Amino acid sequence: MPDLKLLYEAVVNGDAKASLAITQQALAEGVDPLILVNEHMVPAMDEVGRRFEANEFFVPELLIAARAMKASLEVIRPLLIARGDKPAGRVAIGTVKGDLHDIGKNLVASLLEGGGFEVIDLGVNVTPEKFIETVNLKQANIIAMSALLTTTMPAMKSTIEALKSAGVRDRVKVLIGGAPITQKYADEIGADGYSENAVGAVALAKKAVAT
């Protein structure tokens, strides 16, 4: 039985090889995969988020921690799906149409995944139709949109309107973020939530699925 504290440390330190090796060994010895996620990896990503918020970690540290977590999740997720375990929520995330900036979106996606959500990353320059398709085909219950530019943020409004026209607005919570976004703008366009940072986005998503 491996020391599972080492899994926590491997994720926090961004050591993907160690994270994967400990996960594989633990699974081979019969440890419940959900225990690995909930008791070790989620707390590890919480700690990464805390350090990021406290300016102890920066983007490189956060990205390698996320990479370590993903290495383990890749072997864990099929086991959870096979036995019918449900994620905390299913998030379709993307940078809106016309905008190719993705570093902030990627940080949010990683922390959401670390928070126990299934994340469907639609990438950049995502059309409203693509978001709608993901709600319909993959049953996403949260849509998370990012925009870096004041000139692309109107695409958030048009996406929300498209969700209404397609009749799926009531099936999803819409969360938005990005440098030019404010709570006032979120209220104006009828989004369900806004966070000014990546750590806050996880709390927001948890709140959104709880209501």
Next chain:
Amino acid sequence: MNSRERVLAHLAGKPVDRLPLMPITMMFACQQIGARYRDYCTDYRVLVEAQIRVAETFGFDYVNTMSDPAREAADCGAPVEFFDHQPVALVEDRALLADKSTLARLKIPDPLGGGRMHNGIQAISLFKERVGSEKLVEGWIEGPIAEGADLRGINTLMTDFFDDPAFVKDLFAFVIELELRFAREQIRAGADLIGMGDAAASLVGPHFYEEFVWPYEKQLVDGIHAMGGRVRLHICGNTRRILKGMGSLGCAVVDLDSLAPLHEARQQAAPGQILLGNMNPVTVLRNGTPDLVTAAAAQCHREAGPRFIVGAGCEVPRDTPPENLRALCEYAHQHAP
């Protein structure tokens, strides 16, 4: 004292009649002449027309050639996407240096070879011809981490710091040579000041900034000084943890984004360092009122002290109410340093 004389005197520590005014405008300037932003990025005549219009309408003390971060990368062969009404953007999933071994074969493009860099240099020549004795002419280059991110892909570069630090240093060394060549031609064309944007520097912490970024920024700044040029450093984002380094590069102007407190920059920068900024361009300048803008400008001035130039934290957004921008400008027009 005209605009150019005012800025140059202020940079030299000589008396000036009022605070210099140098806000960054790109899409806002383009909107003033009703042009497509695609044309602003690709046709230097459109950029020059728009910059002169906005500078004259609002009483700016300078004009600049900045339009998007992709001039150098595009000339190196990086895939970029053009939009009618937005800045040119790098296509990260097809980044030029996705395969690191490409760096060894990558040639530095000729800045006068008819590409996007050449277009920027032509803008400087036309600025000099039309307003060169009246307005300060500012060129633009990318800094080591910004250009490195454009060539390698920003997400990948962030993990390269851990995975392959030697590659990061090789990449930045290539970028320095590229940017020095670009800067040299801009200075030859008549640029009074070279703007250096190093946006991604705010994403790494002080450890990586000091080890990897600052030494190359310093090489670039020193190289431009050796050519007889001056540098305005602008780093988008939260630079609070790297202010000391930014303030010790020897730049003529350190231009701060809104997340870094000016009073902290004043404490940490070298004595006499000129600071520029830094009200929030969205929540204050675009979404606020003229009174709020005036109050924010006064607050910035108090925090920065007399070695100060008026501007916003980053680009003036395209749909900023003109009366708000006018309030920012009037602060400079009506106040001595």
